[in-house]
Every structure is written in structure tokens, then in C-alpha cells.
Amino acid sequence: MKLLLNGVWHCDFQLLEGERIQTGSFRDVISADGSSRFQPEPDRYHLYVSFACPFAHRTILARQLKRLENVISMSVLSPDWGDPNGWIFGNWDNTTPDTVNGCDYLHQVYIKAKPDFTGRVTVPVLWDKKTGTIVNNESADILRMLATEFDAFGNDMLELYPKQLKAEIDQINAFVSGRINIGVYKVGFASSQADYDVAIEQLFDALDTIEARLTGKQYLVSDRLTEADIRLFVTLVRFDVAYYGALNCNLRHLTDYPNLWNYTRHIYHLPNVAQTVKFDHIKRHYYDTYEGMINRRIVPKGPLLDWDAPSLQACH
Ligand SMILES: N[C@@H](CCC(=O)N[C@@H](CS)C(=O)NCC(=O)O)C(=O)O
Secondary structure, eight states: OOEEETTEEESSOOOOTTOOOOOOOOBOOBOTTSOSSBOOOTTSEEEEEOSSOHHHHHHHHHHHHTTOTTTSEEEEBOSOTTSTTSSBBOSSTTOOOOTTTOOSBHHHHHHHHOTTOOBOOOSOEEEETTTTEEEEOOHHHHHHHHHHSOTTTSOTTOOSSOGGGHHHHHHHHHHHIIIIITHHHHHHTOOSHHHHHHHHHHHHHHHHHHHHHTTTOSSSSTTSOOHHHHHHHHHHHHIIIIIHHHTOOOSSOGGGOHHHHHHHHHHHTSTTTGGGOOHHHHHIIIIIISTTTSOTTSOOOOOOOOTTSOOOOOOO
């Protein structure tokens, strides 16, 4: 396990049996109503992201769709998380250096914010250039802030969390988060066959539920794009290219689900979305980085193939 322990980086930390460590995170919020010391301002905040990570992708998409590219700056880390230093800057196409703190590794950014930080060093990170600290490193919070607090500087026509749909969005978010966003990792990182068997069944049950929900519908909630779609899209767009093979989520392909496949392509083709999807980063990250963390003795459940389907006559 890679993590910071009281501000010291460990690239291969082993927890003892039954041992738990108290880990920290940053959960401040930016608020347009003046209730927080973090106010929305142009050129004040910086996002640290990876194009490989679905959680970071939520924030990249919100920044793009709300047209905040010139309001909130962004650094892109390398997809190679296998490096002993964890998330590192710039050695791959479409990555950038750390233009704000000049760091080589993301763990150094965490230490700048909190010199005795203990916990995992994850993306995304929302950094405040004014006070020199991390505002928040939880993607759900960052997505919500970009969606709702920056309307004075971005596209205020696009409401990703409209008041009248909040309850329904919260409800579907809770389902998609546990069963799908995290569900793919429960499958991929299952350490025993029994855990895997349960996890894969739950994941595909959840996909079946969403497939049914999307019958005759373009979006998850109402007839408009909301943050619920952003949160589902980032997992679905990675499904066949990464999770199916690298994380053993191979009962069915995304393309086997007519509604889910159509839905994912529809969102992919919305303006400004495709440019946020970097399949080379995604594949590199999941196939290269996680190899070794996956129990290859687990027998995958799929693929489900219809051997009884009639064969076509060969053409002569
Ligand atoms: N709860 C966090 C989780 C983010 C997360 O797990 N990011 C992964 C990449 S997909 C990461 O940075 N992992 C590094 C680690 O766990 O050490 C969020 O949603 O922002």
C-alpha cells in the first residue's frame, strides 16, 4: 500500500493483521453564499487530476461542461501509478507539470497542505492558490462545487444539480456509487473466489437495473443531463476498455446492453465530453498499474456466450 504516514511517504506499507490507521482527508467547501472562507473566484483554484481515474474524471467533466477551463487551472498526472512515488507528473502524452507548486509527485502537494498528513494520496485534488492548501480531495464534493458555486464565471445555463431534482439525484447517486462506481473495484480487487462471486453478481444486477431504468430515456433523472449522469458515465466509458479485462468484470460487455451502450455513446458525443476521455491513459493505468494487485487465481465468471445460437452458412 502506498501512503503518507505522518508526512513520510511509504511506497510499500504493509498493515499488520487487524491493524487500522486513522486516515485524513480534506473536506472544505467553496461556497458562493459567503458561508465559507473559500469563495468562488477566477484563477484562484487548481485541479490535480488523472485522465485515468473515474473519480477525477467527474471533476474534469464538470469543469469542461460548466466552461470553467479559464477559471480553474488544471494539472494532469501520469497514468503510471505503478511508480514507487505513486502519482507522478508528466511523462506521458497529455500530461502536464505541476504548474502551481512545482512538485514532482502528488504526495509532495499533500505535504505542502498538511506536513504531517496521514492517508492515501488520491486524485482528484482541489488546491487553493490563495491560501496554499488543499480545499478538498473528494470527487463528489468537488463535482458538486463546480456544478453549483461557479455560475458567476461559467455556463450558468447548465444546471447539473437542479433544486427540484435533488432528492432523485441523491438517491440514484447512492445506488450507482456503491454498486457500480465502487462495484467494479470490489470485483477486481476481490481476494477470494467467494468474494468475487458475490461482487460480480451484485455489479451485473445493478447494471441490469440501470439498463431497465434507461428504457426510453436519454438520462438517469428527468430528461436532462445531471451530475448523476456524469457519475455513471465515467464508469461506463471505462467498462469495456478496462474493467472487463483488467478487473475481471467480464460477464457481459457494455455493448451487450442496448440502453447502456446507447446512453454512454450519447453522452460521449455531447459537446466537450469526448476530449475528456483519454483511452490510452485509462488502459495504461488499469492494465499496467494494477497488475500484481489482482488475484489471477480467481476464475472469472464470464464471458457468457450463447453456444446454442445457430451458426451462419459460410459464403462460397
Ligand atoms: N474518494 C475519493 C477516491 C479517489 C480515488 O480512489 N482515486 C484513486 C484513483 S482512481 C487514487 O488516487 N488512488 C490512489 C490510492 O488509493 O493510493 C474520491 O472519490 O475522490
